Amino acid sequence: MSAASGITMASMSTYAILGCGSVGHAVAEELVDEGKDVLILDADEGRVEALRDQDLNAQQADIAEQHVVETVRERDVVLIMSPDVNANAEAVKNIRAADGDQFIVARADDPVSADELTELGADVVINPSAVIADSALRALETGELEYKASQLSDVIDATEDRMAILIHRSPDPDSIASAAALRAIAASRDVEADIIYEGEIGHQENRAFVNLLGIELDSRRSVSLEDYDTFALVDVAKGGEPDIDSVDIVIDHYEHDHEHDAAFSDIRPNVSATSTILTKYIQELDLTLDQTVATALLYGIRAETLDFKRDTTPADLTAAAYLYPFADHDTLEQVESPSMSPETLDVLAEAIRNREVQGSHLVSNAGFIRDRDALSQAAQHLLNLEGITTTAVFAIADDTIYLAARSKDIRMNIGKVLSDAFGDMGETAGHSTDASVEIPLGIFTGLDTSDDNRDTLLELTEEAVKRKLFEAMGVDSSSGESSNGN
Numbered sequence: 001m002s003a004a005s006g007i008t009m010a011s012m013s014t015y016a017i018l019g020c021g022s023v024g025h026a027v028a029e030e031l032v033d034e035g036k037d038v039l040i041l042d043a044d045e046g047r048v049e050a051l052r053d054q055d056l057n058a059q060q061a062d063i064a065e066q067h068v069v070e071t072v073r074e075r076d077v078v079l080i081m082s083p084d085v086n087a088n089a090e091a092v093k094n095i096r097a098a099d100g101d102q103f104i105v106a107r108a109d110d111p112v113s114a115d116e117l118t119e120l121g122a123d124v125v126i127n128p129s130a131v132i133a134d135s136a137l138r139a140l141e142t143g144e145l146e147y148k149a150s151q152l153s154d155v156i157d158a159t160e161d162r163m164a165i166l167i168h169r170s171p172d173p174d175s176i177a178s179a180a181a182l183r184a185i186a187a188s189r190d191v192e193a194d195i196i197y198e199g200e201i202g203h204q205e206n207r208a209f210v211n212l213l214g215i216e217l218d219s220r221r222s223v224s225l226e227d228y229d230t231f232a233l234v235d236v237a238k239g240g241e242p243d244i245d246s247v248d249i250v251i252d253h254y255e256h257d258h259e260h261d262a263a264f265s266d267i268r269p270n271v272s273a274t275s276t277i278l279t280k281y282i283q284e285l286d287l288t289l290d291q292t293v294a295t296a297l298l299y300g301i302r303a304e305t306l307d308f309k310r311d312t313t314p315a316d317l318t319a320a321a322y323l324y325p326f327a328d329h330d331t332l333e334q335v336e337s338p339s340m341s342p343e344t345l346d347v348l349a350e351a352i353r354n355r356e357v358q359g360s361h362l363v364s365n366a367g368f369i370r371d372r373d374a375l376s377q378a379a380q381h382l383l384n385l386e387g388i389t390t391t392a393v394f395a396i397a398d399d400t401i402y403l404a405a406r407s408k409d410i411r412m413n414i415g416k417v418l419s420d421a422f423g424d425m426g427e428t429a430g431h432s433t434d435a436s437v438e439i440p441l442g443i444f445t446g447l448d449t450s451d452d453n454r455d456t457l458l459e460l461t462e463e464a465v466k467r468k469l470f471e472a473m474g475v476d477s478s479s480g481e482s483s484n485g486n
Contacts, residue, residue, distance in 0.1 A: 019082025177300030275300030294326035
């Protein structure tokens, strides 16, 4: 804002509109309806007479001429709305050249003229074409969401027995929250649904999330898919899609490796959380929001965006703002601050002892572990060490090498780093700032996994993993500075 920075919009009470075409006329009528004191200047004598006939305060004047500056000097806000952008530019220049401190809103007709008006001193520049396009897109989005919500409802209503909501292996909060929301939508339509997951719910924060909110989940091992006649895949792409033949509903914020012949599909890579998508459906369907579901969805969005610090979109923010009043914030605080288990503490201590640092990158071997989810917590904690921007912690469990990585270096995509290093030999998953990989131990080391020499396994694993990781990070591990506790 220019010299008008000391004036708030609430206190501005006198307005001048320079150029009263269709846009200026619409603005003038709205301001007058709000009881504002409005003066209109326009070069067209016939238009001025017509405005006066409507009881509007209008005068004839060429807005590009110098004397107009004196006419509008006592006005708090000047809206320069002529369709002639050259005249608009001249008016802005004249007002600012005369040290006019009014708040100026000017009309442009393309990005070039918008930049010119800004440089001349306009506080706000409006491009009617862009405004109309934006309005059209918002209307299209609203209409499309209404149609998709109706389509989703129809698929759910077609359920005769029960719906299965399948989420990705070892699910994270976004998966669980999205599934809980879809189950709530199904329940609102008198359809029973179960949330089914594979693997284990790891990471203490994820377990606390499920336990504190009381979200009911069923392990794939404990159910028979034959008991269901409607199948939904929710947030499965990132962590591995369930092996299932028939799919009716697909909702995700990641593209899938292969297309599903589903009756309903909503995949939006332009948002950062599947919880955001489900929140929009709950809003569109006008459902009464249960506190548990609201809390879960808000946490799902926050976890997926690292508390709005990673790849956050306007849709994520508006969804979170909608959910915020309905959420249980005491429970959220408990979820975000779970106690650290003794094994996690042991893994962290081992990772600190065995760390190797090259520049700002830290890689560490945590040895043999039982709780592989402790690796992700260790990687996150190590990221707090001074000068460290990227961490990777790996260990051996169940004939598999598990690795968790974190990065706060905006120049590095840690998910791509792991894919480049280990994609041809293991299963990678994750984002630009956190990722993981699982590698069969025998394939990676060339040793029989029954080999009793644990020290040899660890030594070979450590050497190979570190070398491949540092290479993928663009670091020469043979020449960098090493820092460890041994």
